[in-house]
Amino acid sequence: MTDRRKPLVAGNWKMNKLRHEAVDLALQLRQQYGSTDDVDIVLCPPFPWLLPVGEAIQGSRISLGAQNIHWEKQGAFTGEVSGGMLADAGCRYVIIGHSERRQFFAETNEMVGRKVAAALASGLLPIICVGETWAQRQAGETNALVANQVTAALSGLTEDQVRTLAVAYEPIWAIGTGHSASGDDAQEVAGLIREVVSKVVSAGAASSMRILYGGSVTPQNMPEFISQKDIDGALVGGASLKADSFSGIIEAAMVIAGR
Numbered sequence: 001m002t003d004r005r006k007p008l009v010a011g012n013w014k015m016n017k018l019r020h021e022a023v024d025l026a027l028q029l030r031q032q033y034g035s036t037d038d039v040d041i042v043l044c045p046p047f048p049w050l051l052p053v054g055e056a057i058q059g060s061r062i063s064l065g066a067q068n069i070h071w072e073k074q075g076a077f078t079g080e081v082s083g084g085m086l087a088d089a090g091c092r093y094v095i096i097g098h099s100e101r102r103q104f105f106a107e108t109n110e111m112v113g114r115k116v117a118a119a120l121a122s123g124l125l126p127i128i129c130v131g132e133t134w135a136q137r138q139a140g141e142t143n144a145l146v147a148n149q150v151t152a153a154l155s156g157l158t159e160d161q162v163r164t165l166a167v168a169y170e171p172i173w174a175i176g177t178g179h180s181a182s183g184d185d186a187q188e189v190a191g192l193i194r195e196v197v198s199k200v201v202s203a204g205a206a207s208s209m210r211i212l213y214g215g216s217v218t219p220q221n222m223p224e225f226i227s228q229k230d231i232d233g234a235l236v237g238g239a240s241l242k243a244d245s246f247s248g249i250i251e252a253a254m255v256i257a258g259r
């Protein structure tokens, strides 16, 4: 077997938690996993808690991530936050193109591409979200749609840049619904993503980049996803809000990493 990519488990806290709750959760996870080296763990709190959560995990191996970024460096863009600011706040990762951003805030493939380029220019590692609605899946459009989302997100990037990033396959119908995809369905799309990257970037970039699954991931179903050959981790929403459920997901990734 070739070298396995290092598993990545990212918690997307979305618009949840007040400051003390965010810091408490970060401190609990730090106590348990602050020196864990075989899985990359990322916490993505809301913008105002980046600094206090960053402080809570400072000096540990847990990384900080943001949930969004703007593509411009600075200027008159009320309510937006730039890559330089996120890096300065201690972020190492940034989630880009989450389906909630695409659905509720009209983010297009083109905007996602600009955000990815801006993140990389600021030294941040993008976690790019792609995925189809239930209607699109029923209509047999999943593969073409995901291929299109991935191609647009990576356009203009160098091979070395693509090696560093992660793509999260998140079927929209599985997000926050309690109905996850099956391991086989997730693997099929993850395999397709690697094929697309191999074609539009390079085989080397495709085999180095990490592909995550997201959508109702729990400690119970994580083994089914992380054991798939093209799935290297998870982007977790609901189950990342509690230390015990997020820990169960990290533990499942550690089992695979230890093999």
Ligand code: PGA
Pocket: 012, 170, 174, 175, 176, 177, 178, 214, 215, 216, 217, 235, 236, 237, 238, 239
């Ligand atoms: P969920 O969210 O785990 O609550 O389904 C996943 C996500 O939106 O990234």
